[in-house]
Amino acid sequence: MTELPRITRRGALLGAAAVLAAPAISHxxxxxxxxxxxxxxxxxxxxxxxxxxxxxxxxxxxxxxxxxxxxxxxxxxxxxxxxxxxxxxxxxxxxxxxxxxxxxxxxxxxxxxxxxxxxxxxxxxxxxxxxxxxxxxxxxxxxxxxxxxxQNSMYVKAVGRALVEKGLIKGKKAYALTADYAFGHDLLKVAKRFIDQNGGSIANEDLVPTDLTDFSPFLLKLRQARPDVVVVNLAGAQITNFLKQYSEYGLRFPVAGFGFDTALAWGAGKGNFLGTWPTMWHHLIxxxxxxxxxxxxxxxxxxxxxxxxxxxxxxxxxxxxxxxxxxxxxxxxxxxxxxxxxxxxxxxxxxxxxxxxxxxxxxxMYAITALPPEKQTDPYDIFTSSGPIPGPDESLEAIASTPEEAACTFPS
CATH class of the missing domain: 3.40.50.2300 (Response regulator)
Incomplete structure (x- = not known):
């Protein structure tokens, strides 16, 4: 009969210490x-x-x-x-x-x-x-x-198609309001490229702090500049506040957004959503x-x-x-x-x-256009939508950035 190894007090303590030192694995x-x-x-x-x-x-x-x-x-x-x-x-x-x-x-x-x-x-x-x-x-x-x-290129090119069809790009002068952080700066760069390639120009531009809630100074500048179209490169609650105050000021210049989330339009309140905007998806699909x-x-x-x-x-x-x-x-x-x-x-x-x-x-993607205020009877169903962009017979890459516009070389 083989004798079992004798466990000493020192050995037991070392064994316990080893167990305690081992990584804890939870079942x-x-x-x-x-x-x-x-x-x-x-x-x-x-x-x-x-x-x-x-x-x-x-x-x-x-x-x-x-x-x-x-x-x-x-x-x-x-x-x-x-x-x-x-x-x-x-x-x-x-x-x-x-x-x-x-x-x-x-x-x-x-x-x-x-x-x-x-x-x-x-x-x-x-x-x-x-x-x-x-x-x-x-x-x-x-x-x-x-x-x-x-990506911003997709947003700009998706809504850009609709704006070209509406005659809001070629030969038009735009006033751009842009969120002053990385997203906004990048979006403005992409928007400028698209507008320039399609025969328009951005005649005025302002950077808007992300914590700004009162758009009065910018709305007064818009009223004075009288642009052909207002280009909105804002984000988050900026868009909601802008839409509310734009309506309150009674401005009538066409509005086009190059970045957007539908919740921000809902937050603007009845009758305040206006313009044409891009979106990845919406609840009416x-x-x-x-x-x-x-x-x-x-x-x-x-x-x-x-x-x-x-x-x-x-x-x-x-x-x-x-x-x-x-x-x-x-x-x-x-x-x-x-x-x-x-x-x-x-x-x-x-x-x-x-x-x-x-x-x-x-x-x-999709380009959505606000319904007239009198037709915004539902708090959520406040827009009409284009069909999918690119269309069913187009490559899905038709509106994405080209290698020249955004070149990626994955770092090691």
């Missing part, structure tokens, strides 16, 4: 896949962040009801990104402490850049759902950062998948989803489907899967895919 952690949701929930972008969080919650519930991710429950973590510095710190904490499999969200382009720098360093995955800057798909692109949100999403969201939250909700909902669904298809949560495997042209139903009746060279989702 619960092994049963879940974590996604960290990070987006502004306060400040001038806060109204959009609320839609983003609600939509991500709904998507996660649907993923779990369908079996989760590789048989594991999807657990969502939520944080307010506030500003670029906070976004960077919270992204790092999500990855290092919370061991998330992916970060989803953001609206502020400067914050998205900060998160992109973190995920590049940590070799983690980030799906941007609300930051538009072309630079994020160009000079600031990252190998593990993908974009469900459209008529296909079975879009109608189902709209009905579920409205039932749950008492209002229809808007385009920011569309972005975060689809980002969570895309990640879950990709990880299930790959049978892996490894970020680099998911990156390879997305770069190979995996296609996704994103509630538009036409499948979308990520372009390999810059990780931008190739998907149709």
């Amino acid at each position: 619960a952690q092994s049963d879940v896949v974590r996604i960290g949701h990070l987006t502004p929930r306060t400040g001038f972008l806060g109204p959009l962040g609320e839609f983003a969080v609600q939509a991500a919650q709904l998507a996660a519930e649907e993923v779990n009801a369908a079996g989760g991710i590789n048989g594991r429950k999807l657990e969502m973590l939520y944080e307010d990104s506030v500003n670029p510095q906070t976004a960077s710190a919270k992204a790092e904490r999500y990855i290092q402490r919370d061991k998330v499999s992916c970060i989803v969200g953001e609206i502020n382009s400067a914050s998205a850049l900060a998160i992109g720098q973190v995920v590049q360093r940590e070799r983690a995955l980030f799906i941007n759902t609300g930051a538009n800057s072309d630079a994020l798909r160009g000079s600031d692109c990252r190998k593990t950062m993908f974009h469900v949100e459209g 008529d296909n079975p998948e879009a109608k189902k999403f709209t009905a579920e969201f409205r039932k749950r939250f008492g209002k229809p989803p808007e385009n920011q909700a569309w972005g975060d909902y689809n980002a969570v669904k895309i990640i879950a489907k990709s990880m299930n298809d790959m049978k892996s949560t490894d970020p680099m495997q998911v990156v390879a899967h997305l770069e190979k042209g995996a296609k996704f139903d994103v509630l538009k009746g036409r499948e979308s895919y990520f372009r390999a060279r810059d990780h931008q989702l190739m998907t149709p």
Whole structure:
């Protein structure tokens, strides 16, 4: 009979110390896949962040009801990104402490850049759902950062088609009001390029602080300048405040927005929404998948989803489907899967895919035009919409940036 080894008190203490020193592995952690949701929930972008969080919650519930991710429950973590510095710190904490499999969200382009720098360093995955800057798909692109949100070039070219048809570009002089931060500066650059290429010009331009609430000085300047069209490159609550005050001043110059979220028009109040604007998606799109999403969201939250909700909902669904298809949560495997042209139903009746060279989702957009005030009887159904842009017979890349407009070389 073999004698069992004798366990001394010193050996027992060393063994216990080894156990205590070993990394703690929670059984619960092994049963879940974590996604960290990070987006502004306060400040001038806060109204959009609320839609983003609600939509991500709904998507996660649907993923779990369908079996989760590789048989594991999807657990969502939520944080307010506030500003670029906070976004960077919270992204790092999500990855290092919370061991998330992916970060989803953001609206502020400067914050998205900060998160992109973190995920590049940590070799983690980030799906941007609300930051538009072309630079994020160009000079600031990252190998593990993908974009469900459209880029500024897509927004400008989508609404630009409608404006050309309305005769508001060629031979016209525009007055541009632009949000004074990364998104606005990039959008103005893209808008100027489009207007110049189509025979128009920006005769006047002003940068608007993101915390401004009183547009009186700018509205007085508009009245004096008498432009052919007012070009709105604002963001978040800026747009809501501008629309309210523009109506109050009784100005009648045509308004065209090059960046937009439908919730901001809803917030302006009855009869105050005007002009033509671009959007990634809207709640009046008529296909079975879009109608189902709209009905579920409205039932749950008492209002229809808007385009920011569309972005975060689809980002969570895309990640879950990709990880299930790959049978892996490894970020680099998911990156390879997305770069190979995996296609996704994103509630538009036409499948979308990520372009390999810059990780931008190739998907149709829409140009919406405000109904006359007397016809805005419903607080949400206050516009008419173009068909999908690009059209069904066009390449999805028809409105995206060209390599010359935004060149991406993924840093190592």
